[in-house]
Amino acid sequence: MALSAAQAGEARQKKDIRDRWLLSAPALLLILVAGVGPLLIVVLYSFLAPGSYGDVKWEFSSQGWFNVFFARDIFDDTVSLADAHFSIFWRSIKLALGTTVLCAIFGFPTAYFIATRPPHNRSVWLFLITIPFWTNMLIRTFAIQELIRTEGIINSVLLKLGVISAPVQMLYTDFAILLGMTYVHLPLMVLPLYASLEKLDFRLIEAAYDLYASRFNVLMKVIVPLVKPGLIAGSILVFIPALSSYVIPRVLGGGKNLMIGNLIELQFGQGRNWPLGAALSVTLVIIVLFAMLYYVRNAGKAGGSSHG
Amino acid sequence: MAKSFSIKRLPGFSTIAMMTFFVLYLPIATLVAYAFNSGVSVAMWEGFSLRWFEAAWNNDLVIEASVRSLKIASVAAVLATICATLAALATTRTAAYRGMTFKYAFINLPLLVPEIVTAVALLIFFSRVKVWTGYSGLGYLMMSHAAFCVPFAYLPIRARLESMDLSLERAAADLYATPFKAFRYVTLPLLWPGILAGLMLAFVISLDDVVITEFVKSGGQDTLPTYMLGQLRRVVTPEMNAISTVFLLISLAIVTVFFFLSRTPEKDNG
Amino acid sequence: MRAISKSFGTFLAVDNVTLDIRPNEFFTLLGPSGCGKTTLLRMIAGFELPTEGQVLLDDRDISSLLPNQRPVNTVFQNYALFPHLTVAENIGFGLKMLGKPKADIAAVVARMLKLVHLDGRGDNPVTQLSGGQQQRVALARALAPQPKVLLLDEPLSALDLKLRKSMQIELKRLQAETGITFVFVTHDQEEALTMSDRIAVMSQGQVRQVGSAREIYDRPADRFVADFIGxxxxxxxxxxxxxxxxxxxxxxxxxxxxxxxxxxxxxxxxxxxxxxxxxxxxxxxxxxxxxxxxxxxxxxxxxxxxxxxxxxxxxxxxxxxxxxxxxxxxxxxxxxxxxxxxxxxxxxxx
Incomplete structure (x- = not known):
């Protein structure tokens, strides 16, 4: 053999890395073509002019981005801020934040409950949390819709009990969207919280009680800070999909209470303003990106302080 | 003290937890219960009947959409699992090399991008491709489903690979197995549960998808979820509950199998 | 083995080692953990390639061959038995990979089972065996293809004291019966002294002394050897x-x-x-x-x-x-x- 062992080793290592690129090529290619690659086209489209019947005209235009923030009056051409868009963005953020808070309020005690069960029971409780997570999101939304519609079970029961005298309109309200999103996203909060709580050293709580802490103090000063990483992870896992919800507001909001997702869809459907839709999409991605950055920074801090 | 002091107890927590579990299952339970209602209402119980299951079974649109859903999910899951398996083999059990972190991030990217944005992007892209190629079959749906299933399939396969003992393949090589034979006789049989778990996860995820399908599909390509989404705009009969119930059962069966497959294997040495 | 070196980045794991291992001998590499003995063993097996120098087997340079191309088999520290195969399938694995006919494999496997006192256990899954039994399967598996050299990487370290003592005797017997060269790696001086024909004491990537147990114990060459042994x-x-x-x-x-x-x-x-x-x-x-x-x-x-x-x-x-x-x-x-x-x-x- 002409090659020395060192050269052979180097050649073998190079071949190994080449093989590893070849092996990952199908996955990378698939995701590039049918996953994230087309996002670049969305960015491109946001700078083009709208076509008459949907699609785009191939000329540069800032109208798409202009329309995200401003509205031009059809009659007198005056320019004003796009109040409709801002209110939808604001509603989306409000609803997503509300969902996150509600998920935390219900998710934390649930995760705590599971984490304090005897070890062999935990996986059963955990499985009960994950089942809804893996069942169809549309079906779960539909189930909520049935429950809260005007002639639905909740109204029927309340009427029978005499609590109310006429059915309450719950469906097609912001409350319905909030309820649906909390219901659908709750497991995403419980799972990371559980992961943190499971690692919690209960001797620390013992120590806190020993040092005269009340139950409330133990919760706020010991448990919550220790599970902060899980709380942040869960919040981000709930906030991001909640913010970009499309199906839930469509089914439970009834076409009037729009969120960003529905606004985007509108531009590609009836609105026939693809550049505006593309610009709105890019805006949504940017908001999500900022939320992620916030998470990465805070997760880093929380991780660091737990060691300090 | 009459009652022993438990450090783990926090007042009200167990109550909230039990309430959460109750609320989590109440809507699903109601949905399933009314699938067996003999009346046309989804709120007024009028007696037990299987008529809505029968109605769904005889509804050609439902059957067609179901068959289409299964077709897409099967192809997408297999495609995604093959890609994910190869990618997992390429990104585990080696010293970090240039581009490995990039691969890892790129494979998980579909999880981070809002689904509605991906859906819009694919709508734009595929509407062009459809014009260029003249092809408008199910291929687009299968491709896009496969793409967002890759990260889900990748997860359990990667986890399994990382828990696998590297010295087993060394032992195979030491015993005269060529790299291919070592993969065929040692790596693959040991990785198999992980691959199956990934396949099932991908299948369920594809089966459940609404948003991307809604934007990518051509006319007459409704899957079961998009068909249901369309129906929800009209007056709903328990037929929808019946369809949902069957759908839930299938998902539940797959998830249960997945749960057992992905449990960490028992330690192999005695 | 001639002037062999191996570095990982700037760390020199094995530093210019030359060793001559004789046919049919029980040779031990002894040293504290991190002294380079395992790296040396892995270079003989082919899992690592030397940065410098050559590995010679019967005067043939095998330094850059793949592990599956070397007539050398290893008993791994954690045994590395294939958990999805039976005892017999594990033992026959090497012969199967070499493309030997089924009847021949069966005959060798039967002989090996007898050799390591596991007759009748061939169809058991390896996961159901005790530590000592797994150890013997690992030995049989590595011996079955009749390698020129058998490498043993601290194979006894996972066993309890009593079992370790009996396996020491067992190993010595197997070496004598098969006549195969054994290269044994350990950090346990007693193990090395009782079993080996010759011992190489290693420290910080270098061989400090090579000799019989007696020579090394009675006439240590330097402070490290004297201090490390006894x-x-x-x-x-x-x-x-x-x-x-x-x-x-x-x-x-x-x-x-x-x-x-x-x-x-x-x-x-x-x-x-x-x-x-x-x-x-x-x-x-x-x-x-x-x-x-x-x-x-x-x-x-x-x-x-x-x-x-x-x-x-x-x-x-x-x-x-x-x-x-x-x-x-x-x-x-x-x-x-x-x-x-x-x-x-x-x-x-x-």
Missing amino acids: ETNFLEGTLAGSEGSMASVRLKAGGIIRAGLPEGGAPKADLTVVVRPEHAELAAAGSGTFDGTLGEVIYFGTDTHFHVRLDDGGTFIVRRQNTRSGAAAPETGARVGVRLGEGAAQILKD
Whole structure:
């Protein structure tokens, strides 16, 4: 053999890395073509002019981005801020934040409950949390819709009990969207919280009680800070999909209470303003990106302080 | 003290937890219960009947959409699992090399991008491709489903690979197995549960998808979820509950199998 | 093995090692963890490639061959048995990969099962075996293809003491029966001393000494070997004269002794001499080689250790076998002499 062992080793290592690129090529290619690659086209489209019947005209235009923030009056051409868009963005953020808070309020005690069960029971409780997570999101939304519609079970029961005298309109309200999103996203909060709580050293709580802490103090000063990483992870896992919800507001909001997702869809459907839709999409991605950055920074801090 | 002091107890927590579990299952339970209602209402119980299951079974649109859903999910899951398996083999059990972190991030990217944005992007892209190629079959749906299933399939396969003992393949090589034979006789049989778990996860995820399908599909390509989404705009009969119930059962069966497959294997040495 | 080196980045794991392992011998690489012995073994097996130097087998350069191209098999530290295969399938794996006919494989597997006392266990899944049984399957699996060299990477470290002792004897028997060259890696000096034909003591990527168990124990080459293997007394002194392989050394603690010279002669005037505790005995003050004050006396059952404080500040330990009659021992604080037997002292290279 002409090659020395060192050269052979180097050649073998190079071949190994080449093989590893070849092996990952199908996955990378698939995701590039049918996953994230087309996002670049969305960015491109946001700078083009709208076509008459949907699609785009191939000329540069800032109208798409202009329309995200401003509205031009059809009659007198005056320019004003796009109040409709801002209110939808604001509603989306409000609803997503509300969902996150509600998920935390219900998710934390649930995760705590599971984490304090005897070890062999935990996986059963955990499985009960994950089942809804893996069942169809549309079906779960539909189930909520049935429950809260005007002639639905909740109204029927309340009427029978005499609590109310006429059915309450719950469906097609912001409350319905909030309820649906909390219901659908709750497991995403419980799972990371559980992961943190499971690692919690209960001797620390013992120590806190020993040092005269009340139950409330133990919760706020010991448990919550220790599970902060899980709380942040869960919040981000709930906030991001909640913010970009499309199906839930469509089914439970009834076409009037729009969120960003529905606004985007509108531009590609009836609105026939693809550049505006593309610009709105890019805006949504940017908001999500900022939320992620916030998470990465805070997760880093929380991780660091737990060691300090 | 009459009652022993438990450090783990926090007042009200167990109550909230039990309430959460109750609320989590109440809507699903109601949905399933009314699938067996003999009346046309989804709120007024009028007696037990299987008529809505029968109605769904005889509804050609439902059957067609179901068959289409299964077709897409099967192809997408297999495609995604093959890609994910190869990618997992390429990104585990080696010293970090240039581009490995990039691969890892790129494979998980579909999880981070809002689904509605991906859906819009694919709508734009595929509407062009459809014009260029003249092809408008199910291929687009299968491709896009496969793409967002890759990260889900990748997860359990990667986890399994990382828990696998590297010295087993060394032992195979030491015993005269060529790299291919070592993969065929040692790596693959040991990785198999992980691959199956990934396949099932991908299948369920594809089966459940609404948003991307809604934007990518051509006319007459409704899957079961998009068909249901369309129906929800009209007056709903328990037929929808019946369809949902069957759908839930299938998902539940797959998830249960997945749960057992992905449990960490028992330690192999005695 | 010729002038072999292996570096990981800037870390030199194996530094210019040349070893000649003879056919049919039980050769042991002994050293503390991180000394490079396992890296050396992996270079023989082909899992690592040397950065410099060559691995020769029967005068053939195999340094850059893949592991599956080398007639060398390994018994792994954690056994690395294939958990999805039966005992027989594990043992027959190598032959199957070599494309041997099924009947031949079955015959060899049967022979191997007998050799390691696992007759009738062929169809058991390996996961149901005890640690000792798994160990024997790993041995049989590596021996089945009849390699030129069998490599053993600390194979006994996971076993409990009793099982380890019986496996030591078992290994020695297998080596004799099969006539295959064994290269054994361990950090356990007792294991190395009892089993090996020859031992290479390694430290920091270098081979410090190669020799039989006796040579290494009685005539350690340097401070590391002397310290690593067994208990030793170190005595400082200066060279007073030499003749042949022996020299006389003037000790700082007093007295002149005759000591063996290391290979290549005494390095310098100031030197260190080592004496094993059992090669010295207590004597009346003034009648031994040097004197000291008796410190702690520690009773160990089979023997007793006497700590003697030397006049230069050092401590010298004398080990005495306990007998039924129990010779009267001097009291702590008494002046005692220490007498060294002929050939008890050895001069170190460093």
